Amino acid sequence: MEEKKQLQLPEVILRISRCVQQWYPLILLLVISSTAQAFDYGDALTKSLLYFESQRSGRLPYNQRVTWRHHSGLTDGLEQGVDLVGGYYDAGDHVKFGLPMAFTVTMLSWSAIEYGEQIAAAGEYEHALEAIKWGTDYFIKAHTHPNVLWAEVGDGDTDHYCWQRPEDMTTSRRAHQIDENNPGSDLAGETAAAMAAASIVFRKSNPHYSHLLLHHAQQLFEFGDKYRGKYDSSVGVAKSYYPSVSGYKDELLWAAVWLYKATDKVDYLKYVINKAHCFGGIGWAMTEFSWDVKYAGVQILASKLLMEGNHKEHTHILEQYRSKAEHYLCGCLNKSNDDNVERSPAGLLYVRQWNNMQYVSTAAFLLTVYSDYLHNSNQKLHCQRGEVEAQELIGLTKAQMEYILGSNPIGMSYLVGFGSKYPRRVHHRGSSVVSYREHKGFIGCTQGYDNWYGRLEPNPNVLVGALVGGPDCQDNFKDQRGNYMQTEACTYNTAPLVGVLAKLHQLESQNLFCSSSPCLVYSS
Ligand SMILES: *[C@@H]1O[C@H](CO)[C@@H](O)[C@H](O)[C@H]1NC(C)=O
Numbered sequence: 001m002e003e004k005k006q007l008q009l010p011e012v013i014l015r016i017s018r019c020v021q022q023w024y025p026l027i028l029l030l031v032i033s034s035t036a037q038a039f040d041y042g043d044a045l046t047k048s049l050l051y052f053e054s055q056r057s058g059r060l061p062y063n064q065r066v067t068w069r070h071h072s073g074l075t076d077g078l079e080q081g082v083d084l085v086g087g088y089y090d091a092g093d094h095v096k097f098g099l100p101m102a103f104t105v106t107m108l109s110w111s112a113i114e115y116g117e118q119i120a121a122a123g124e125y126e127h128a129l130e131a132i133k134w135g136t137d138y139f140i141k142a143h144t145h146p147n148v149l150w151a152e153v154g155d156g157d158t159d160h161y162c163w164q165r166p167e168d169m170t171t172s173r174r175a176h177q178i179d180e181n182n183p184g185s186d187l188a189g190e191t192a193a194a195m196a197a198a199s200i201v202f203r204k205s206n207p208h209y210s211h212l213l214l215h216h217a218q219q220l221f222e223f224g225d226k227y228r229g230k231y232d233s234s235v236g237v238a239k240s241y242y243p244s245v246s247g248y249k250d251e252l253l254w255a256a257v258w259l260y261k262a263t264d265k266v267d268y269l270k271y272v273i274n275k276a277h278c279f280g281g282i283g284w285a286m287t288e289f290s291w292d293v294k295y296a297g298v299q300i301l302a303s304k305l306l307m308e309g310n311h312k313e314h315t316h317i318l319e320q321y322r323s324k325a326e327h328y329l330c331g332c333l334n335k336s337n338d339d340n341v342e343r344s345p346a347g348l349l350y351v352r353q354w355n356n357m358q359y360v361s362t363a364a365f366l367l368t369v370y371s372d373y374l375h376n377s378n379q380k381l382h383c384q385r386g387e388v389e390a391q392e393l394i395g396l397t398k399a400q401m402e403y404i405l406g407s408n409p410i411g412m413s414y415l416v417g418f419g420s421k422y423p424r425r426v427h428h429r430g431s432s433v434v435s436y437r438e439h440k441g442f443i444g445c446t447q448g449y450d451n452w453y454g455r456l457e458p459n460p461n462v463l464v465g466a467l468v469g470g471p472d473c474q475d476n477f478k479d480q481r482g483n484y485m486q487t488e489a490c491t492y493n494t495a496p497l498v499g500v501l502a503k504l505h506q507l508e509s510q511n512l513f514c515s516s517s518p519c520l521v522y523s524s
Pocket of ligand 1: 334343
């Protein structure tokens with residue numbers, strides 16, 4: 001039913017659009033919104049924020065809403081004499097990996113900075129702040145000295161040997177640090193970016209906290225810049241799980257651009273400008289944005305500085321940043337001559353087999369913010385295959401979100417707990433074992449594998465709001481617990497969705513007010 005409808009309607013409207021060429025982008029939008037089933041983006045937003053409560057490590061607060069979880073990891077750091085209780089479990093295991101955790105918090109904060117109003121209008125602002133603060137409180141603890149940052153608690157090898165609830169954990173909780181002799185400029189840079197971005201979020205509601213975050217961010221940036229090195233050379237246990245393939249130069253630029261946004265101090269801007277060339281900021285043209293590779297994010301933030309027009313003396317460099325940002329966006333839009341992002345037959349952006357959704361989610365976010373920047377500055381995106389209007393960028397975001405939420409060949413929502421059909425066997429220890437609330441008896445390391453991991457039944461606890469790795473390049477998906485490439489979710493998959501869903505929720509609410517005339521995403 002749905003699919004037939006999708007084939008017919010656009011054809012009709014595209015035929016009409018030939019008569020009114022100048023309205024094409026607007027009509028395209030109409031096509032996008034009229035052919036798809038309606039999704040409740042507000043509900044999806046609420047769920048996406050709930051997910052972060054499932055991933056909490058440490059002592060859970062009185063207002064914890066995900067009640068199948070309980071306190072865990074209460075001795076994290078004890079062996080090393082440091083309090084590292086708190087923070088987030090990364091995915092389906094219980095390692096606290098610093099680099100992806102920091103990227104998660106940066107993206108949650110960026111979401112709140114760009115779409116704070118929209119998040120608030122959906123009634124979710126407090127939850128968004130809580131999700132950010134759960135991460136930044138931990139980073140404050142982990143940054144014990146100007147030049148010491150605790151990089152990881154636990155390790156993948158021993159953790160993955162066990163299938164246990166976090167409440168029962170018996171695996172090593174050894175903590176690993178970076179310092180002057182064991183540098184980690186990528187980790188220090190990303191954590192600085194997260195804390196600088198969060199300091200902007202808390203500026204009004206909690207100025208003292210905001211100031212504290214900024215102080216840590218500035219120290220971390222200085223540490224990362226002064227003692228150069230890749231963190232995975234210093235923290236060996238991170239190497240087979242979160243290796244810094246792109247190195248640390250992208251994170252140092254990323255940290256500097258966030259610190260500039262947070263402080264307005266020209267030294268940070270100068271860093272972004274002066275190091276643009278030698279750090280690859282204006283050299284690397286990328287088609288992915290991820291916990292490892294930040295170039296596209298830097299380039300898009302630099303483009304915004306250019307569009308705001310306050311930095312005339314740096315126009316030359318900022319324009320080169322923008323050209324690379326455009327390369328990323330045009331690739332997503334399939335508007336480059338080469339180097340376009342692949343798509344599945346049903347249209348999902350496809351970067352790679354393992355946890356592909358992380359790239360869809362970050363692309364959706366960057367397309368959304370850039371669409372707003374273009375709209376606000378009354379500009380267009382210049383791609384090799386033509387000019388693109390702001391509306392077309394948000395149109396692609398919407399199409400990707402519709403796919404994620406269930407408008408795809410198998411009718412599966414890849415956001416867990418959303419709609420009626422979603423992955424039931426998410427590769428996640430806590431979700432797949434009986435809740436600690438219902439069964440307090442200890443479940444051992446291999447007992448979890450024997451009794452819970454291999455079961456065919458759905459997980460007993462629904463990991464609401466998790467965005468799983470998603471389908472393969474042919475839109476196929478196997479809902480099996482052992483299929484971790486597709487059924488595992490990570491905190492950095494959902495984080496960018498917070499901003500995207502808030503924006504789409506706002507647009508959807510506005511559309512309610514225009515029943516007869518074309519409903520435009522951007523009403524003037
Ligand atoms: C991308 O653009 C090319 C050239 O216009 C076209 O042949 C191809 O079908 C497009 N791919 C998608 C997924 O839209």
